[in-house]
Amino acid sequence: METYRHNSLVHKQIKEIRLEEIVTMNISAIHSNDNREVTPPMEKKEKQHEYPRRRRRPQQYIDYGHTRFEWIQLVATLTVPIAIAIFTILDSVQQMNQSKNQFNVQLRIAAENRETDLHIASENRQKDLDIASENRWKDYKIAEETRLKDREVADDEQKHSMLIDHQTFLSKLILKEGVHLNNTNYEAARFVARFKTLIAFRQLDPKRKTLLFKSLYVGKLAGRLDEDMAIDLSSADLSNIDFASPRDHIALTPPSSHPYYSVNFSDTNLKNASFNSVSFFNVSFVEAMMDDVIMLSTLTALISFRGASLLRAKFLYSHYININFATAKLDGSFFEHFECDQCSFNFSSLIGIRIQNSKFVNSTFTDTKMDHSFITESEFSNNVNMRNVSLTNSKVHNCTFIDVDMRRCEMHGSSLINSKLIKVNFDECKGLTDEQLRQADTVSESILPNGTVYSSN
Structure with a gap:
């Protein structure tokens, strides 16, 4: 649309220039007829030679078969598409540069995002590892505490069984050998009782040691100064x-x-x-x-x-x-x-x-x-x-x-x-x-x- 308007304007200018030239030529012709004189044939001939020169004067606006206005029109006609093409090329180059810059920016952003994602992933992985390690440590502590409690319970049950077994042994021995273990075979009975009692004291915990000592003391089997102790x-x-x-x-x-x-x-x-x-x-x-x-x-x-x-x-x-x-x-x-x-x-x-x-x-x-x-x-x-x-x-x-x-x-x-x-x-x-x-x-x-x-x- 722009090109069309431009071409119409150029044609209009060319027409106005031609009209001015025609008017000028007519006025010059009228002026020459009014001042025309009778000249001899030679002068006439010379004038005839001059006339064509004056008639050829418009040839100074014609080059290579076209007038300047036509050349201007042609140049104007060619300039617009060339300008459009150059503009298009420059715009394409600029768009390409912008696209390239945007692409580089996108690449940089993508690289930064990738690095950020890798860092976040690494931190998350480390956190997961820490949490897993902490959970393993907690599980280990719980398992260790449970194991210790189970061992304590088992040990306590074992010590309780030892005390019961020792008291049962002493009860049977007393029933067989008497309260003071002084029957016929008293020496062997006292030796076995002392041996079993010393082992029991070595294996029992402090609380059961106290119970065993008190039972021996109250039963007058051991731990007294004023009587002959059996143990x-x-x-x-x-x-x-x-x-x-x-x-x-x-x-x-x-x-x-x-x-x-x-x-x-x-x-x-x-x-x-x-x-x-x-x-x-x-x-x-x-x-x-x-x-x-x-x-x-x-x-x-x-x-x-x-x-x-x-x-x-x-x-x-x-x-x-x-x-x-x-x-x-x-x-x-x-x-x-x-x-x-x-x-x-x-x-x-x-x-x-x-x-x-x-x-x-x-x-x-x-x-x-x-x-x-x-x-x-x-x-x-x-x-x-x-x-x-x-x-x-x-x-x-x-x-x-x-x-x-x-x-x-x-x-x-x-x-x-x-x-x-x-x-x-x-x-x-x-x-x-x-x-x-x-x-x-x-x-x-x-x-x-x-x-x-x-x-x-």
Whole structure:
């Protein structure tokens, strides 16, 4: 449509130009006729020669058989499609470039999306792996807990069966050999009973150990001092046993709630045992292994720990009367709110012990090693014998010593901060210095290492 309009406009212009030329030619012809003169033939001839030249003047607008307007028309006619073709080509090239750019953008976006998808897929896979691993771990823990519970149940049932079998065996043996296993074949019966009992104590758990011991004690078959016992419990494994309240149950209940009389624990294994809230009278722990034992809120009298191993033992809120700790090993033990009347620690080892808020009356510590100990807020009074005691590098703070015999003691590196020393005999004591005496709160009527009597102001 555009081309058609353009061609019509060109034709119109050409027609107007031709019309002007015709008008001009007519006017020139009229003007020449009006001014025409009679000329001789020669001049006429020359004019005839000139006329054609004037007539040929329009030939200057004709080139190669076409007028300029025709050429313009032709050029205009050809220019439009060429311009359209060029425009079309350029537009196609531009569209191709745009398409190529869009394609590249799409490729980049696709690559980014693919990378994002791969990253998301990798994260999801890792999450799935983590979840699967966590689920496997949970399943493993559940299976392990279930297995442990099943094992505990099976073990508990097995131990219960062992206890029942042992009690059944003892019942049959008693019916056959008498209550005290003293019939005709008593030696063999007692040997078999002891052998089976020691095996049972070794295999049972602490709760059933307690039940078995109590049954033997109440039945007067074992564990007593005052009668001929049918079963000898020496070397029996009573470790971790709870004779009253459990080890982790700290309660200051009255100690008389679980009394034991004339009990024989000699040469038994009582490591990590618990004697909370229990009373003992006339009990023997001679040569027993009692490391890490706990005695909380206990009342004991006429007890012998001679030669026992009581490493790291705890004596808490207890009252002991007439107790023999001679030659016992109590290194690292802890005494708190502990009262001991007529207690003997002669030749025992109490290295690194801790004594706090405790009281020792009429007790003896002859040749006792108490090096590197910490003793605070405690009292040693009423004829306490501490001859040859070793308190090297020990801290004795805020303590009271009244009527104490400490002859030939060793006090190297020890401190007596805020302690009261009343009627204390330090004769021939080694390592006691004036500086240590000045640390004390009170020194009254005490005998110094040189034999002089000293009282501070």
